[in-house]
Amino acid sequence: MAKKYSLNELLIIAVAREIQDFENVVLGVGLPTTAGALAKAIHAPKANLMMESGIIDIDPLVQPNNIADAMCCRGYSCATDLFSTFTMTYRGFVDVCFLGVAQVDRYGNLNTTAIGDYDCPTLRLPGAGGAADFISYAKRTVLTMRGGEFVNKLDYFTSPGYLDGGQSREKSGRFPKGSGPAKLITRKGIFEFDQTTKELFLSQIHPGITVADIIKDVPWELKVSDTLSETAAPSDNEIDFIRRFAPAESLGKSLMLELATKKFLTEASEKITLP
Amino acid sequence: MTQSNSTKVMTTKEAVKRFVHDGDTIITGNYTEALPLSLIFEVIRQEKKEMTLYSQSGNMDAEFLVAGDCISRMVSTFVTKWGGRQGGSMVGRYLKAGKLEIEDYTNFTYNAMLAAGAAGYSYMQVLPAIMDTDVFKKRGFMGANKFGVTTCPFTGKTIPVVPAANPDVCLLHVQRADKYGNAQHWGGLGSTVHACLASKNIIVTCEEIVDHEVIRSAPHHTIVPDFRVSAVIEEPYGCHPMELPGYYGTDLNALSIFMFTNATETGLKDWMEEWVYALPDRSSYIQHYIETYGLPTLEQYRAKPYYSAPTNYGISTKSLWDEQGKSIEMNIDFAEMEKLIVEKGDLVNG
Numbered sequence: 001m002a003k004k005y006s007l008n009e010l011l012i013i014a015v016a017r018e019i020q021d022f023e024n025v026v027l028g029v030g031l032p033t034t035a036g037a038l039a040k041a042i043h044a045p046k047a048n049l050m051m052e053s054g055i056i057d058i059d060p061l062v063q064p065n066n067i068a069d070a071m072c073c074r075g076y077s078c079a080t081d082l083f084s085t086f087t088m089t090y091r092g093f094v095d096v097c098f099l100g101v102a103q104v105d106r107y108g109n110l111n112t113t114a115i116g117d118y119d120c121p122t123l124r125l126p127g128a129g130g131a132a133d134f135i136s137y138a139k140r141t142v143l144t145m146r147g148g149e150f151v152n153k154l155d156y157f158t159s160p161g162y163l164d165g166g167q168s169r170e171k172s173g174r175f176p177k178g179s180g181p182a183k184l185i186t187r188k189g190i191f192e193f194d195q196t197t198k199e200l201f202l203s204q205i206h207p208g209i210t211v212a213d214i215i216k217d218v219p220w221e222l223k224v225s226d227t228l229s230e231t232a233a234p235s236d237n238e239i240d241f242i243r244r245f246a247p248a249e250s251l252g253k254s255l256m257l258e259l260a261t262k263k264f265l266t267e268a269s270e271k272i273t274l275p
Numbered sequence: 276m277t278q279s280n281s282t283k284v285m286t287t288k289e290a291v292k293r294f295v296h297d298g299d300t301i302i303t304g305n306y307t308e309a310l311p312l313s314l315i316f317e318v319i320r321q322e323k324k325e326m327t328l329y330s331q332s333g334n335m336d337a338e339f340l341v342a343g344d345c346i347s348r349m350v351s352t353f354v355t356k357w358g359g360r361q362g363g364s365m366v367g368r369y370l371k372a373g374k375l376e377i378e379d380y381t382n383f384t385y386n387a388m389l390a391a392g393a394a395g396y397s398y399m400q401v402l403p404a405i406m407d408t409d410v411f412k413k414r415g416f417m418g419a420n421k422f423g424v425t426t427c428p429f430t431g432k433t434i435p436v437v438p439a440a441n442p443d444v445c446l447l448h449v450q451r452a453d454k455y456g457n458a459q460h461w462g463g464l465g466s467t468v469h470a471c472l473a474s475k476n477i478i479v480t481c482e483e484i485v486d487h488e489v490i491r492s493a494p495h496h497t498i499v500p501d502f503r504v505s506a507v508i509e510e511p512y513g514c515h516p517m518e519l520p521g522y523y524g525t526d527l528n529a530l531s532i533f534m535f536t537n538a539t540e541t542g543l544k545d546w547m548e549e550w551v552y553a554l555p556d557r558s559s560y561i562q563h564y565i566e567t568y569g570l571p572t573l574e575q576y577r578a579k580p581y582y583s584a585p586t587n588y589g590i591s592t593k594s595l596w597d598e599q600g601k602s603i604e605m606n607i608d609f610a611e612m613e614k615l616i617v618e619k620g621d622l623v624n625g
Contacts, residue, residue, distance in 0.1 A: 061592075077455075079494040093503070243613065244596060252620070
């Protein structure tokens with residue numbers, strides 16, 4: 001019988017499958033680092049994983065805590081800096097990058113800055129980080145959305161996707177040809193962008209999810225591929241890797257923290273001897 | 276995308292044949308120290324023509340390439356008079372004969388062109404006083420594109436700028452590299468990093484091709500990551516008679532002979548007949564040196580080790596699971612964790 005797996009695990013595995021051997025890959029912290037490590041361990045051992053702080057060609061042993069966490073691996077090939085990573089991206093040497101999304105519009109433009117009024121936000125989000133520059137100049141960008149939302153209009157335009165759709169990104173003259181978001185992977189399915197209109201459409205659906213489940217999240221009339229397929233089920237190998245590498249991704253952060261805190265407090269109380 | 280691994284390790288001959296072409300703009304990656312002379316001799320042997328040379332130090336690299344009739348244009352900041360006060364230089368002789376054009380920059384403005392090229396910028400700000408000099412005013416083959424001026428949007432001041440340089444090929448010699456192309460270099464770097472990163476192809480010769488693990492243990496020495504490098508060649512004595520920290524010092528014996536022969540055009544060309552054209556590669560060059568001057572002469576310049584302190588890249592954990600298979604963070608083993616995922620997780624196939 002096939003192993004039971006969570007939506008979050010399926011999402012990470014779908015992201016990992018976007019990484020190929022010999023690609024230069026920029027990973028953001030969190031989900032993409034687990035996906036990168038998974039890809040390198042299972043199907044793309046020659047992928048070059050890097051983080052924007054200037055840590056090039058890592059082989060992560062544990063999940064990095066941040067994008068400058070050189071302690072996630074034992075050695076790496078090249079120590080440079082953030083400025084060099086971005087200029088390298090601008091020069092066209094980054095094949096693929098992964099960005100998390102809070103709000104996305106139909107043309108793949110992103111908001112990761114603030115929900116509500118920017119000057120008095122309902123929810124202040126992290127901000128641009130590396131997103132705006134990576135999605136502009138990496139050859140390909142894969143978007144991931146765990147808790148975010150589809151909107152008709154972004155509350156804040158943090159990072160450029162296909163702007164107003166159609167030829168608008170290419171016509172602006174500010175982006176390299178062929179760049180831009182290639183896919184959006186959510187907990188429910190995988191979306192791609194129409195070659196002509198540059199509008200998001202549903203191309204794959206995760207097992208157990210219906211098209212109706214997805215349509216209800218999207219405030220415009222979502223197009224669905226004629227060849228809509230189901231996301232391939234993960235292998236036991238892939239699932240096991242995630243569980244060993246990043247238990248927090250499999251258990252969920254709150255459950256993992258609950259267990260960790262319990263262990264820490266038990267051990268601490270055993271050590272304390274009152275006078 | 277990074278090229279596949281096996282294709283990058285090759286001979287100097289093959290690398291020059293594949294990546295250096297007539298009419299190319301080539302750059303000496305190293306600054307004075309560690310000049311990539313093995314690569315330069317091969318370029319000369321393959322009789323590449325009509326190239327433009329970027330050379331910050333205008334040193335032996337330029338002298339040989341000019342004498343080999345490989346370059347017709349040169350961008351530099353310095354013309355080293357290798358022929359001494361009376362003898363002058365090959366560059367000087369070719370300029371006088373109208374066989375070479377030169378564009379003069381300062382060390383900083385030259386490096387700024389490469390920094391712009393490395394970053395992908397189209398130009399870069401330089402320091403304002405240059406506008407009072409003939410370096411700025413006198414234009415050679417680059418004409419209007421040698422320097423430009425712009426206005427700072429914040430201060431309103433006039434700012435001189437240089438255009439980005441992106442040479443076709445960078446010739447580089449380093450201490451060590453791995454077979455993938457990660458090149459490690461230490462010493463007087465000058466503009467080396469920008470020269471490499473600005474270029475379209477980078478050919479690396481190194482004293483030693485080392486195991487990838489050696490590179491990984493010292494990532495701060497990597498000046499150019501593998502995916503930027505086109506060719507890797509293990510070439511001991513690749514920059515002889517110039518120096519390379521940790522390997523050998525400047526060979527004063529060879530330099531004095533070079534200085535003597537370079538006092539005249541025919542003198543240098545005769546020397547090159549024997550030491551460049553008549554020898555197929557660097558190992559036969561070193562062999563010829565040993566036969567001519569003796570091994571002790573060569574050996575006296577060998578570097579005596581002075582190791583830097585090891586750098587500790589230690590990590591606190593290699594795995595979140597201990598040897599008994601228990602989670603280091605949580606008081607559960609793998610099977611217990613899987614049970615929790617099934618009980619409490621957001622399952623797809625639950």
